[in-house]
Amino acid sequence: RLDRWRAEHNLATERESAAAREFKRLQTEDQLLEGRQKTLATQKDEFERNLASTEDEVVRSRTKLVEEQALLASSRQEERRRTEEVEHFGQRVGALEGEVRTRRDKHEIEREILHKAEMEMTAADGEWVRLRDLCLADLGMSPETLTQEELPEKTDPEELRTRADDLRSRLEKLGPVNLLALKEADELAERSTFLGKQRTDLIGALKSLDETIKEIDNTCTERFLSTFEQVNTIFGETFSHLFGGGVASLELIDEDDPLESGMDITAQPPGKKNQSVQLLSGGEKALTALALLISLFRIKPSPFCILDEVDAPLDDANVERLAELVRSMTSHTQFIMITHNRRTMQRADVLYGVTMEEPGVSKVVSVRLED
Numbered sequence: 256r257l258d259r260w261r262a263e264h265n266l267a268t269e270r271e272s273a274a275a276r277e278f279k280r281l282q283t284e285d286q287l288l289e290g291r292q293k294t295l296a297t298q299k300d301e302f303e304r305n306l307a308s309t310e311d312e313v314v315r316s317r318t319k320l321v322e323e324q325a326l327l328a329s330s331r332q333e334e335r336r337r338t339e340e341v342e343h344f345g346q347r348v349g350a351l352e353g354e355v356r357t358r359r360d361k362h363e364i365e366r367e368i369l370h371k372a373e374m375e376m377t378a379a380d381g382e383w384v385r386l387r388d389l390c391l392a393d394l395g396m397s398p399e400t401l402t403q404e405e406l407p408e409k410t411d412p413e414e415l416r417t418r419a420d421d422l423r424s425r426l427e428k429l430g431p432v433n434l435l436a437l438k439e440a441d442e443l444a445e446r447s448t449f450l451g452k453q454r455t456d457l458i459g460a461l462k463s464l465d466e467t468i469k470e471i472d473n474t475c476t477e478r479f480l481s482t483f484e485q486v487n488t489i490f491g492e493t494f495s496h497l498f499g500g501g502v503a504s505l506e507l508i509d510e511d512d513p514l515e516s517g518m519d520i521t522a523q524p525p526g527k528k529n530q531s532v533q534l535l536s537g538g539e540k541a542l543t544a545l546a547l548l549i550s551l552f553r554i555k556p557s558p559f560c561i562l563d564e565v566d567a568p569l570d571d572a573n574v575e576r577l578a579e580l581v582r583s584m585t586s587h588t589q590f591i592m593i594t595h596n597r598r599t600m601q602r603a604d605v606l607y608g609v610t611m612e613e614p615g616v617s618k619v620v621s622v623r624l625e626d
Contacts, residue, residue: 341555348478355471362464369457376450379443386440476513482554483513490550497546497576498539500525505547520547538568542577549580556587563593571598578602 487505494503501524509516522535522543535543545565552560562581566574578599581590592599600606606622 344478345555348475351471351474355468355475358464358467362461362468365457365460365464369454369461372450372453372457376447376454379447379450383440383443383447386443472514479513483507485554486547486550489553490547493550493553493580494522494543494546496580497542497573498524499572499576501527503543503546538570538573541565541568542573545577549584552584552588556584559589559591561591561593564595565592566594566596566599574598 483505490505491503495501501522503520503522506519506521507513507516508519520543522539524535524539566577569577574596575598579602581592582602584590592603594600604624606624608620608622609617610620611617
């Protein structure tokens with residue numbers, strides 16, 4: 256019995272120690288819970304303040320959203336107006352270019368006519384000199400003096416006869432004489448006067464054409480420089496988007512004559528020095544060319560665009576960026592891409608492929624991915 260009491264005493268002692276430890280643990284936990292309660296109360300107050308601030312921010316955001324939507328509608332209307340203006344000016348530039356070509360052709364024709372007239376005038380002047388010399392040699396006087404000479408009123412017939420015989424003898428010695436020389440001289444003088452008037456008219460027409468061509472060239476230069484600046488700006492943005500950074504620009508080789516000038520493309524991909532596009536790799540060249548092409552499409556969109564294996568030299572990251580950019584432009588341009596790249600195919604709406612189920616028999620298969 257004593258052993259049982261001792262065992263029960265030991266068990267009671269252990270239970271008392273365990274109860275004390277549990278009590279101490281519960282006190283510690285109670286303190287932690289009180290601290291946690293205070294923290295949660297503080298967080299509750301902070302959350303309530305944040306909720307009120309968030310509700311105010313939501314109201315402001317909704318107001319701002321309405322304003323932004325109104326601004327977006329106004330911007331889209333302005334974009335449509337700008338697009339119509341660009342198309343109008345494009346048509347006008349096309350008409351002016353046609354007129355320039357027409358006037359240049361007319362200018363060349365009139366220049367040839369003027370050249371022929373000058374040649375005929377030169378030939379007429381030479382013929383007039385020849386006839387004048389011939390008249391001086393045959394008759395001893397110029398054609399002008401011969402036409403103005405008058406016979407004396409009183410002459411001796413015998414003297415006239417003697418003089419006529421002498422002149423006849425001299426004529427026979429001289430040989431055949433062109434009796435139509437004076438008439439031909441008058442015709443050549445009239446022809447020379449007519450050609451001189453034509454030459455004056457042609458010179459006036461050439462001056463008028465030169466002024467018109469200068470005016471058209473000035474208009475074309477102004478339009479070209481404006482479009483060039485827009486393309487240059489958008490080209491830099493498109494290049495940075497496709498390369499994930501970097502800068503690129505376009506420069507005119509001859510700024511004094513932009514309509515006949517060539518163009519340099521300078522590109523600096525991320526992590527590389529600024530250099531000419533000729534020093535880039537094949538993939539970088541292709542991506543730079545695509546950036547320039549897409550920049551032109553963004554300024555004057557076309558209803559259709561066909562791209563043939565443009566993603567062949569590109570890696571997966573560049574293909575993704577190109578596909579994303581092309582996808583963003585499908586609202587105003589329908590793109591048809593010939594490709595074997597699976598990443599490009601994943602971004603397409605419709606796929607068309609050619610298969611050969613039987614030898615020698617091709618079959619076109621289409622898949623609409625959105626379905």
